[in-house]
Amino acid sequence: MKTPMGGGVAPGFESVADTFRELLDSGAETGASCAAYVRGVLVVDLWGGWADAARTRPWEPDTLVTVFSASKPVTALAVLARVADGRIELDAPIVRYWPQFPHPGATVRHALSHQAGLPAVAASLTAAEALDWPRFTAAIAASPLEWEPGTAVGEHALTYGNILGAILRGATGETIGSVVASFGVDFHFGLSPADIVRCAEVEHGSPDWPSASIHGHGDLWARALGNPPDLLSTSVLNGAAWREGELPAVNGHTTARGLASLYERLSSLLPADLLTEALSTQVNGYDRLLQEDAEWTLGWRRDESWVGMGGIGGSSAGGTFAGDPRTDYRLAYVTRHLADHDRGNAMYDALEACLASSSPSSSSSEV
Structure with missing residues (x-):
């Protein structure tokens, strides 16, 4: 049976749909959706594959899936919304809002830009404890600093959302x-019973994916992502605690359309001056967890004009913010097939190739 696929693209973006179909037909993708806005218009809205491991539920336009670290900018946006209304100050110490936090030199800005020094938890935890808000948040506060806040940078893989959530x-x-x-978009931390019904089951792209995702990337990576050791098991990721709980560094659930629309609406969610600051580089240098140079804003990773975030397993969202209406876009790719980022990268490449050609008109039609 041919792999199901739905949705469509605006004229001039047909090759994006062709790329998505190729991913499904080749087996590189088993269930995903992709959406993109160009010049404020939804020009790509595609979904396909299966929402369950048994291949009995076709992916629907409203199928939700967990997107791991692609959740982080959304978490940051929640805090920035309260910076905008004056209830949180970027350069205030975290302890002002979280009195139990024992590191007075760490600021809200440090937390948003992965400079707070707490990317790993010292206490050994179970998955249930990591998904227990008071337990995990207290464990973060009790952990020693990996560096003095503001003196280094390292992605806070699992701790990011709880630190920001405790501030909020x-x-x-x-x-x-x-x-x-x-915010009024189809993105959720903590699914309702009605939303759980439309949630996709994740699956590992290979049997060794959980182990390979944790080990072989350095000591800090292993300590940060490997505690708890079974967090990436399908029994946890498809379980009620993961879907209903709030671990906002990683357990957001969304559709591609919902996530892309959030990027499209950034200018309406934050005042212009704060949005400019939020998307500007806060720190650029060697990331101790990623073990490579990284450019971090107040919640997003930046690469020249592209600003966004990928999640372990292959989901990603971002856009170009250079101010050029001919090339600026917002794109999200979300998947249940946990593997690498080749699939999402192929969709970015296909969209950018369309924008570089003369095919899309200056007034693109909506899907």
């Missing part, structure tokens, strides 16, 4: 999930 809860009493819900 202390400042306003809100959770990350409740603020994100107010």
